[in-house]
Amino acid sequence: MLTFDIINQSLESRARTGRITTAHGVIETPIFMPVGTLGTVKAVSVEELKACQAQIILGNTYHLYLRPGCEVMAHMGGLHPFMNWDRPILTDSGGFQFFSLAKLAKFKDEGVSFQSHIDGSRHLFTPERAVEIQSILGSDIMMSLDWCMGYPATRKEAMGALEKTTQWAERGRNFWIEQGRVNNLFGIVQGGMFADLRSISARQLADLDFPGYAIGGLSVGEPTELMYEMADHTVPQLPLEKPKYVMGVGTPENLVELAGMGVDMFDCVMPSRNARNGQLFTSTGTMNISNAAFRLDESPLDAECSCYTCQNYSRAYLRHLYKSRELLAYRLNTIHNLHYYLDLMHQMRNAINQGRFMAFKQEFYRKRER
Amino acid sequence: MLTFDIINQSLESRARTGRITTAHGVIETPIFMPVGTLGTVKAVSVEELKACQAQIILGNTYHLYLRPGCEVMAHMGGLHPFMNWDRPILTDSGGFQFFSLAKLAKFKDEGVSFQSHIDGSRHLFTPERAVEIQSILGSDIMMSLDWCMGYPATRKEAMGALEKTTQWAERGRNFWIEQGRVNNLFGIVQGGMFADLRSISARQLADLDFPGYAIGGLSVGEPTELMYEMADHTVPQLPLEKPKYVMGVGTPENLVELAGMGVDMFDCVMPSRNARNGQLFTSTGTMNISNAAFRLDESPLDAECSCYTCQNYSRAYLRHLYKSRELLAYRLNTIHNLHYYLDLMHQMRNAINQGRFMAFKQEFYRKRER
Ligand SMILES: [Zn+2]
Ligand SMILES: [Zn+2]
Numbered sequence: 001m002l003t004f005d006i007i008n009q010s011l012e013s014r015a016r017t018g019r020i021t022t023a024h025g026v027i028e029t030p031i032f033m034p035v036g037t038l039g040t041v042k043a044v045s046v047e048e049l050k051a052c053q054a055q056i057i058l059g060n061t062y063h064l065y066l067r068p069g070c071e072v073m074a075h076m077g078g079l080h081p082f083m084n085w086d087r088p089i090l091t092d093s094g095g096f097q098f099f100s101l102a103k104l105a106k107f108k109d110e111g112v113s114f115q116s117h118i119d120g121s122r123h124l125f126t127p128e129r130a131v132e133i134q135s136i137l138g139s140d141i142m143m144s145l146d147w148c149m150g151y152p153a154t155r156k157e158a159m160g161a162l163e164k165t166t167q168w169a170e171r172g173r174n175f176w177i178e179q180g181r182v183n184n185l186f187g188i189v190q191g192g193m194f195a196d197l198r199s200i201s202a203r204q205l206a207d208l209d210f211p212g213y214a215i216g217g218l219s220v221g222e223p224t225e226l227m228y229e230m231a232d233h234t235v236p237q238l239p240l241e242k243p244k245y246v247m248g249v250g251t252p253e254n255l256v257e258l259a260g261m262g263v264d265m266f267d268c269v270m271p272s273r274n275a276r277n278g279q280l281f282t283s284t285g286t287m288n289i290s291n292a293a294f295r296l297d298e299s300p301l302d303a304e305c306s307c308y309t310c311q312n313y314s315r316a317y318l319r320h321l322y323k324s325r326e327l328l329a330y331r332l333n334t335i336h337n338l339h340y341y342l343d344l345m346h347q348m349r350n351a352i353n354q355g356r357f358m359a360f361k362q363e364f365y366r367k368r369e370r
Numbered sequence: 371m372l373t374f375d376i377i378n379q380s381l382e383s384r385a386r387t388g389r390i391t392t393a394h395g396v397i398e399t400p401i402f403m404p405v406g407t408l409g410t411v412k413a414v415s416v417e418e419l420k421a422c423q424a425q426i427i428l429g430n431t432y433h434l435y436l437r438p439g440c441e442v443m444a445h446m447g448g449l450h451p452f453m454n455w456d457r458p459i460l461t462d463s464g465g466f467q468f469f470s471l472a473k474l475a476k477f478k479d480e481g482v483s484f485q486s487h488i489d490g491s492r493h494l495f496t497p498e499r500a501v502e503i504q505s506i507l508g509s510d511i512m513m514s515l516d517w518c519m520g521y522p523a524t525r526k527e528a529m530g531a532l533e534k535t536t537q538w539a540e541r542g543r544n545f546w547i548e549q550g551r552v553n554n555l556f557g558i559v560q561g562g563m564f565a566d567l568r569s570i571s572a573r574q575l576a577d578l579d580f581p582g583y584a585i586g587g588l589s590v591g592e593p594t595e596l597m598y599e600m601a602d603h604t605v606p607q608l609p610l611e612k613p614k615y616v617m618g619v620g621t622p623e624n625l626v627e628l629a630g631m632g633v634d635m636f637d638c639v640m641p642s643r644n645a646r647n648g649q650l651f652t653s654t655g656t657m658n659i660s661n662a663a664f665r666l667d668e669s670p671l672d673a674e675c676s677c678y679t680c681q682n683y684s685r686a687y688l689r690h691l692y693k694s695r696e697l698l699a700y701r702l703n704t705i706h707n708l709h710y711y712l713d714l715m716h717q718m719r720n721a722i723n724q725g726r727f728m729a730f731k732q733e734f735y736r737k738r739e740r
Pocket of ligand 2 (some may be wrong): 675706
């Protein structure tokens with residue numbers, strides 16, 4: 001089981017730094033986890049991830065279950081040796097993909113039945129099976145199967161999803177305990193955009209005493225302010241001494257705000273997906289590399305960035321590669337964006353440790369809005 | 371100007387090892403040059419090229435002229451700083467692309483007028499302009515503009531193309547000399563599949579005293595035996611003490627055969643293009659990574675290979691990446707194939723230096739045909 005030590009608690013906000021210790025090493029929090037859907041963070045190597053200071057990556061259970069499948073994953077000894085990554089891995093439960101990607105998903109008491117988006121084959125995920133599959137993947141941090149919803153949703157729908165999510169969390173947890181508490185299992189708070197339902201969900205999950213907690217069902221289409229409101233409301237309802245993870249969020253600004261509310265862990269496809277679309281995050285804002293203004297621009301993407309891309313290549317070259325759809329474009333852009341996100345977390349940890357989180361936040365906004 | 375020193379001459383064949391010294395460093399021959407069409411060898415970084423022991427790469431003048439274009443290339447100081455490659459670069463003249471890729475190319479006495487395959491814009495390349503553009507690219511070894519033909523071609527067509535190629539070679543050479551012999555310019559032998567025309571072309575070009583010579587118009591659809599026959603006939607017609615380059619060839623077997631005829635330089639898109647199509651060259655033959663036989667295969671692509679891919683990844687993982695169309699698949703496959711080609715050249719150089727080229731060749735075929 002993991003241990004979580006809180007290193008420093010900001011006196012100006014709920015922001016804190018911490019240290020999660022897993023079987024595959026230590027994670028300094030707050031941390032951003034690059035998303036490696038299919039056993040690779042798209043466009044980059046594990047060495048490049050390490051050079052960007054990635055401490056933990058995320059794998060998608062739904063995707064890996066369908067391809068390469070459990071037989072391959074079990075035979076190869078799990079995701080770590082398969083993809084040559086020796087640091088921690090967190091896997092989601094598939095719940096969000098059943099909701100967003102799978103065909104004809106049916107949410108029943110038993111679990112979720114769905115059709116593969118690849119070949120249409122039918123499958124059933126139960127809370128127990130979700131834990132079993134994540135165990136085969138060798139995930140350091142597994143997520144409970146949850147019942148996802150879109151936005152907007154009625155109070156009744158949110159209540160139903162919440163109840164199902166708690167029941168499934170308990171079933172998954174019982175299965176995990178029976179199996180000997182291999183790795184770690186997190187519970188997921190649901191409750192839609194209803195603060196009182198979020199409180200109920202958090203309390204029910206806290207009673208189940210998970211090694212850590214995720215807040216799900218955010219960034220599903222709601223206004224940013226509402227997302228912040230829900231997170232700000234939910235975090236204090238969860239045990240202070242456990243790591244907290246907001247799933248699938250978000251922009252650099254989102255990370256700064258949520259870390260200030262006491263969130264310890266983040267994941268999002270945004271830095272890698274946007275990189276592949278030519279959109280790059282920098283200390284002074286967000287830029288599109290295909291812009292004609294960069295045609296003869298010898299400067300790096302971000303003068304403040306120490307990433308491989310910024311140390312070796314000009315905007316003019318990156319624009320040329322991107323416009324030529326060269327594979328190297330996706331790699332160089334992804335390295336920069338992941339480095340930006342991970343360095344932002346590093347800067348936040350330093351600021352929290354040095355008792356200047358609010359000053360950091362002001363400076364961050366001042367520069368980003370330039 | 372380059373210098374070329376012959377290090378060892380095989381006593382069993384015309385194979386030889388040599389050393390070409392350029393402004394950007396030394397090239398040990400016989401050498402294979404990975405193709406970097408648009409200022410990047412597709413899917414790999416310059417560090418990965420160096421780890422594969424690439425000593426020189428090729429850039430395509432036609433492609434770079436159209437995109438990013440001469441204004442960008444001149445502003446950025448040429449291809450070396452633009453793409454962050456500090457070793458030698460050879461550029462072709464565009465002749466082959468006018469023939470194979472451009473729209474409505476018209477070969478006239480003056481030069482070639484053509485339409486861009488990207489936006490349909492009209493352009494004219496003269497022999498002088500071809501040298502000028504390659505000078506802007508900062509190419510260490512520039513190629514004369516040549517008049518290309520398909521296969522089969524009549525004797526009359528071949529004679530016409532040969533005459534034009536010689537005239538253009540002389541014009542390009544005069545321009546190059548007027549400009550102060552910046553970098554190096556090679557002449558290109560044409561003559562189709564007619565041995566006597568190849569002799570005429572070689573003699574005419576030899577009289578122009580280029581720093582090196584290419585044999586063009588091979589591997590354009592003719593039977594392999596005929597390609598060998600033409601190369602075998604042509605190589606001895608060219609000055610012994612100059613480097614010789616067969617353009618756009620070929621398979622590992624082709625390289626071994628042609629090196630045995632005294633060819634010093636090769637380029638081909640085959641290792642990189644085939645890698646992106648999942649076809650991998652190994653010491654025991656060629657394999658398709660998507661084959662179901664590799665689904666649970668924990669072994670590396672090639673047990674004898676010391677490349678990054680083979681040292682770190684299984685066939686099962688590479689198959690999964692390739693079937694999932696993950697960008698990392700193209701990179702890992704390309705690294706392996708380029709390493710295979712470059713290591714093959716390295717083995718050939720060792721064998722020639724040790725006086726055992728024929729034994730090497732026998733062993734190479736014995737294993738490849740397994
Ligand atoms: Zn950067
Ligand atoms: Zn290899």
